[in-house]
Amino acid sequence: MKNKRQTGRGVTVHDVAKLANVSIATVSRVLNKPDNVNKEMSERVLKAAAQLGYTTNSAGKALRLARTRTIGTLLPRLDDPIFSELAHGIQETLFAQDYAGFLQTSGYDNRKIFDAAFRLFNRGAEGLLVFGRVDDERLLEFIEKNPIPVLQVYSYLEGHPLPSVGIDNARCTQKIAELMLRFGHKDIALISGPTQGNDRQQSRLSAYEQMMRDHDLNTVVQVVQPGYTINDGGLAFRRIIEQNPKVTAVMCNTGLLACGVLSECRKLGIDVPRQLSVSGFEDMSFAPLLYQPLTTLSVPVGDMGRYAARAMIASLEQGESLTSMQFETSLILRDSITVPPKASDRAA
Missing domain, CATH: 1.10.260 (434 Repressor (Amino-terminal Domain))
Structure with a gap:
């Protein structure tokens, strides 16, 4: 017993x-x-409450007896178009099924999300959708002790104890790197988002480094800090070209970082793509409207959110087991990439 x-x-x-x-x-x-x-x-x-698996009486009774019909979602932040699109897919599905959704921001470091998750549980959330991989040991321990369904969304994670719905981030980066290589680029740099507790950026960075090693090429990496903005992408690019002027292509691990690079190129008078090829990640709605339409990956973020919400509701209503699901991406080739420039055409 x-x-x-x-x-x-x-x-x-x-x-x-x-x-x-x-x-x-x-x-x-x-x-x-x-x-x-x-x-x-x-x-x-x-810490004591988590160790004992305790929630407040009102939330606990609701979970055991009355049903709150509420599902919580943890997102890094809300001012990124990708997070907003995912949230919209989740929320519209919950609303259509007569569920309420709590949105809570928790930052980029998924090693430190227990407090945010516990607050949702304590308010009666019957299930939890988490953006990215759950790396918080306290949360994993709490989930193990309490029958609360949790689904990781955006990253497809083989071998993780919790089910996941999303994309293979490493394979996505390989697609973009392979494209750059096919165009003939050899001096390829990468601008990454924060990597601590962030499986998406970790996977993309590792995939880039592996691709460069496989082709016996040098790696050039700039990692921006948490809470980064479009401007941080531009500053990272400026550091790259100051230290590595031979770079002919820049891969950006998010769309916002790519926007920063394009903006900085315009300030510096660098012709994209004649002097520099640029790629993004996640096809934001305005990517084709930029002054140089951006080559990127189309990630079905809204579909992920809708699928995750439906799966969570099915788990709560019919007792169906949550299972992992991998979504595919497609490469969108636009005008921001071409063959590398001749030495005489490179930016100073």
């Missing part, structure tokens, strides 16, 4: 308070009004 520490059943606020060595009132404040409690105390209580 399992005890309450293993299952979370029968756990009370008294148990959490005892384990965290705080008062019951403090536990209540942390779980219901976290902004009124200092960070150290809050982390102590949340």
Whole structure:
């Protein structure tokens, strides 16, 4: 017979308070009004609650008895078109099925998403959709102890203990690199988003480095910091050409970074694609409208969101097991790529 520490059943606020060595009132404040409690105390209580598998009585009862018909979604941020498109696909599907959706931003580092996820669970979320791979050990431990369905969205992840719906990020990067190589480029640079706790950027960076090694070519990489903007893409490109003036092509791991590169090229008087070829990742709606239409990958982000939401609802309604699903991408060739320039035509 399992005890309450293993299952979370029968756990009370008294148990959490005892384990965290705080008062019951403090536990209540942390779980219901976290902004009124200092960070150290809050982390102590949340750790104890997670260890015991405890959620507040209202949320717990709803999950066991009444059904909240609410599904939570964790996204890095909302001001990126890709995240917004995924959120739209999820939300419209939930609405059509008489479900409500909670959206919570949690940053790019998926090693540190437990607090955001726990807040959704504590508000009654019956299931959780997470953008990217779950790397947070506390969250994985909590999920193991509690029967809450979780689905990773955007990245297709073989071998992970949780099911995933998305694309093979490494293979996508290989497609773009192969295109650059077919055009004859050898001095190819990569601009990456933040890699810590970010499986998408890790996979794309590793794939680029492997492709360059396979063809006995040098790697040129710039990694921008979390919270990056279009301007950061331009600054990363400026560093690349200052340190590696022979570069003839730049692969960007996101569409926003590619926009930054194109903007910087215009400022510097660099002709795209005659002097420099540029590619993006994820075909944002405005990619063909840029001053130099952008070569990129079409990623069915909205379809992923709709599929994930339907799968989660089926799991909650019919008890169907959540399974992994790989989505395909297509390469969109536009005017931002051509053959490498002659030495005399290269940007100074």
